[in-house]
Amino acid sequence: MVDLTELMENEVFMAYASYTTIILSKMMFMSTATAFYRLTRKVFANPEDCAGFGKGENAKKYLRTDDRVERVRRAHLNDLENIVPFLGIGLLYSLSGPDLSTALLHFRLFVGARIYHTIAYLTPLPQPNRALAFFVGYGVTFSMAYRLLKSQLYL
């Protein structure tokens, strides 16, 4: 039987595991933020969710949209759209034997950019703060994809 713990002794893979766990945990925090705004602002998407706030027609008035809730949801969806490519491409990149320092640079830039993107989206900070954060994360993922396709292409 292969000793899987050996995989975790590879430094690049351990770094990938650490940064991925951090950024996925950050993404999960968006669900909590949505729930927080829905409850404090009484803004719901489902009739069964407002049942505790009144009966019949009285409860239905909480079935509405709210700028703040929609903003958090857009930030969450943008996370999904960008963290999913990082998850897949980053894993394969980590297994392709890059230099440790190059890999760390990629992972740190990506995680930093996505955390800054969330801050810029939720505050909100004026543009181009959010756009720059988006493009740094995007560029890092493409840089890893480019290295993979250049060195490992098998079609």
Added chain:
Amino acid sequence: MVDLTELMENEVFMAYASYTTIILSKMMFMSTATAFYRLTRKVFANPEDCAGFGKGENAKKYLRTDDRVERVRRAHLNDLENIVPFLGIGLLYSLSGPDLSTALLHFRLFVGARIYHTIAYLTPLPQPNRALAFFVGYGVTFSMAYRLLKSQLYL
């Protein structure tokens, strides 16, 4: 050449593979559910999709939203938001050498909670059924993330 089938002889990894395949297949079922309601209720998002139901203005009346379809779509998006972190964190957790019984407990609770979440969302069951299902899945993923960051952190 490394014998990859050895990886599949690791019991924790095989359990991760089995539960992940099941929960991703369940998530894919949501697409079928959306298609089913769109076709039976004649509710479409694209003009080309209603072309078979009439010509010109007659077809355009099917470009609308529907409570049932929107409910399935919300359940699907919630699946994406929660299964993506499980996919990444669960993979890394499986490779970090946990006890088989602890790992099985995590995987079973997560898959059970997400299946119950879908049932609670689509029926719909009164709250807090869906909220509890959500938090069980969320807690399981955080528990795996915590173990990873505690034992393998490399920043």
Added chain:
Amino acid sequence: MVDLTELMENEVFMAYASYTTIILSKMMFMSTATAFYRLTRKVFANPEDCAGFGKGENAKKYLRTDDRVERVRRAHLNDLENIVPFLGIGLLYSLSGPDLSTALLHFRLFVGARIYHTIAYLTPLPQPNRALAFFVGYGVTFSMAYRLLKSQLYL
């Protein structure tokens, strides 16, 4: 320390890595397409995004939705819903020791179908072009999931 580069000498895994990198890069292109249409059509979701196009009430008129932008966003979400299962199930399938030719058939069909799906969605081509592309990708993923659950089930 395990030599991870060995994993990349496995032909099935290298093929998975190549096709996954290609299809995730294609998915990332959808963000660029959304940004392109938002900027050229002046259609924004956030007040801070229109600040460069005018002041106060003058800028607010760009906070609107647009058919073209919504179409790209639906195509992007459909990608997420289908590429995430491929990412997870395809990885586990690649590690389960399939024939190289069978694996290549699965990966090529999936990537071809998803690229055709995007073309059919954005052009848009009349149905059933998009529906067929969707079901080919869906069927390929289920075929891999079926093989996994048949040969590796551990619950």
